[in-house]
Each structure stands twice: as C-alpha cells, then as structure tokens.
Amino acid sequence: MPRPVLIFDFDGTVAVGDGPLLAYARAVAAHAASPDALVDAVAFQLATPAAEVIDGYDVVRRVALAEGIDDDALAAAYAASRAQLGGVEAPVATAAGLAGFLATVDAVRLLVTNAPATRLDEVLSALGLGGMFDRIVTDAAKPAGLEQLLDGLDGSPVLAVGDVWRNDLAPAHARGHDTALVGGYADPAARPTYRADTLDELLPALAAWVAAAGEPPVVAASEDRTARVDAPRVETSPSPA
Numbered sequence: 688m689p690r691p692v693l694i695f696d697f698d699g700t701v702a703v704g705d706g707p708l709l710a711y712a713r714a715v716a717a718h719a720a721s722p723d724a725l726v727d728a729v730a731f732q733l734a735t736p737a738a739e740v741i742d743g744y745d746v747v748r749r750v751a752l753a754e755g756i757d758d759d760a761l762a763a764a765y766a767a768s769r770a771q772l773g774g775v776e777a778p779v780a781t782a783a784g785l786a787g788f789l790a791t792v793d794a795v796r797l798l799v800t801n802a803p804a805t806r807l808d809e810v811l812s813a814l815g816l817g818g819m820f821d822r823i824v825t826d827a828a829k830p831a832g833l834e835q836l837l838d839g840l841d842g843s844p845v846l847a848v849g850d851v852w853r854n855d856l857a858p859a860h861a862r863g864h865d866t867a868l869v870g871g872y873a874d875p876a877a878r879p880t881y882r883a884d885t886l887d888e889l890l891p892a893l894a895a896w897v898a899a900a901g902e903p904p905v906v907a908a909s910e911d912r913t914a915r916v917d918a919p920r921v922e923t924s925p926s927p928a
Contacts, residue, residue: 696855699870789820845864
C-alpha cells in the first residue's frame with residue numbers, strides 16, 4: 688500500500704508572520720510618491736483584508752496597483768524582499784510542534800511553494816525544519832503546478848495543507864483528496880476536510896489522518912472484499928457556508 692503523502696505550502700502555512708509581507712511592502716514603497724503611506728495602507732489591510740483578497744501578497748499587489756506601481760516594479764520588489772527572508776527585516780516563525788511532527792510522522796513529506804528558492808534552505812534550518820521534507824518544489828506555479836504534481840501521486844492517499852484554498856487545496860479537493868486549511872482569507876468556495884486558525888491546532892488531526900490512511904484495508908467477516916478505511920472528517924472550526 689502506498690505511503691500517505693502530506694503536501695505543505697510554505698508562506699502562511701509552514702512559515703508564518705507578516706515580516707515578509709511588510710518587507711515586500713517596503714520594497715514596493717520605494718516606487719511610491721508617499722512610501723510611509725503605502726506601508727501603512729498595507730499594514731491596515733493586512734489587519735482588515737477585503738473579502739476578495741487572496742492572501743497577504745495580494746494585499747500588497749492591490750495597494751501598489753492603486754498607487755500606479757507597475758508589474759515590473761512589483762517583481763523587483765518581491766525579489767528584493769525574498770533576499771531578506773528570515774532576517775531582521777522579514778522575520779518568520781513556525782508552529783511549535785511542527786518539527787516534532789515531521790520528524791516522527793510515517794508519511795512522505797512534500798513542501799510545495801510558488802515562491803523561489805531564495806533563502807529557503809537557510810530559513811528552514813533556522814526554523815528547525817532543515818532536512819524534514821522529502822522533496823521541496825519551488826516556483827511551483829500553483830494551482831496548475833499542484834495538479835501536475837498530483838498526477839504523479841496517483842494511488843497514494845494525499846492530504847494537502849495550506850492557507851490559500853484556490854492555490855494550495857482546491858486541486859487536491861477536486862481529485863477527492865483530503866485538505867487542511869490553515870487560517871486563510873475568506874473564500875466561499877473553500878470546503879476543507881480540516882480547518883483551524885493555526886497549524887499547531889491542526890497537527891493532531893493530521894497525525895490521525897496519517898494513521899488511518901496508512902492502515903491496511905479492512906476485510907469484512909461476512910464478505911470476501913476489502914473496504915477502504917477513511918480518515919475521520921472533522922473540522923476544528925466551521926467551514927464557510
């Protein structure tokens with residue numbers, strides 16, 4: 688029986704905190720007429736995001752476009768902010784229990800991110816997660832890139848974990864795989880198997896899913912056939928209606 692597969696997103700899931708977003712905003716602000724005002728606007732909208740916002744990076748993009756800052760400047764600012772990832776200008780943290788979970792879980796552990804590889808290894812090491820993933824995919828171009836990755840996992844039980852439904856989880860959900868939504872911005876389409884505000888809150892459910900997914904099929908005493916043992920479908924907080 689194939690081993691269970693856990694697919695983790697990076698920004699907003701494994702690495703949390705507004706540090707990288709504010710570093711991005713400051714880099715973008717160098718192209719603005721009023722740099723401080725732009726950073727303040729980003730900080731305000733991160734605290735009170737509009738319903739249509741995808742994630743924190745979308746917040747920065749929307750504020751910048753409203754100021755007339757073009758895509759080339761945005762791309763340069765993003766690259767500059769990634770060079771600061773994990774440093775004093777762009778600090779990040781991770782779930783307190785994640786390292787222990789990854790070290791002991793009997794599953795294939797994948798890290799799949801749309802971000803570039805810039806400073807990723809250094810940040811994972813600083814967070815105590817160095818060497819904890821069996822495979823790391825950067826510049827993944829999710830959601831389409833996640834669909835391609837799932838093509839190679841046919842037959843394996845999969846649980847995708849992320850904070851952006853449409854990018855991190857929807858492709859897995861569409862194929863009947865399980866999903867876990869961490870925090871996340873409002874998305875009326877979201878239908879995760881598990882949901883919680885933080886990854887630490889989700890870890891017990893993830894462990895239970897791996898244990899159930901890794902069990903051999905059950906043979907009913909009265910029938911000569913097997914039945915799949917499903918992972919328990921529980922939510923730590925209600926899904927959107």
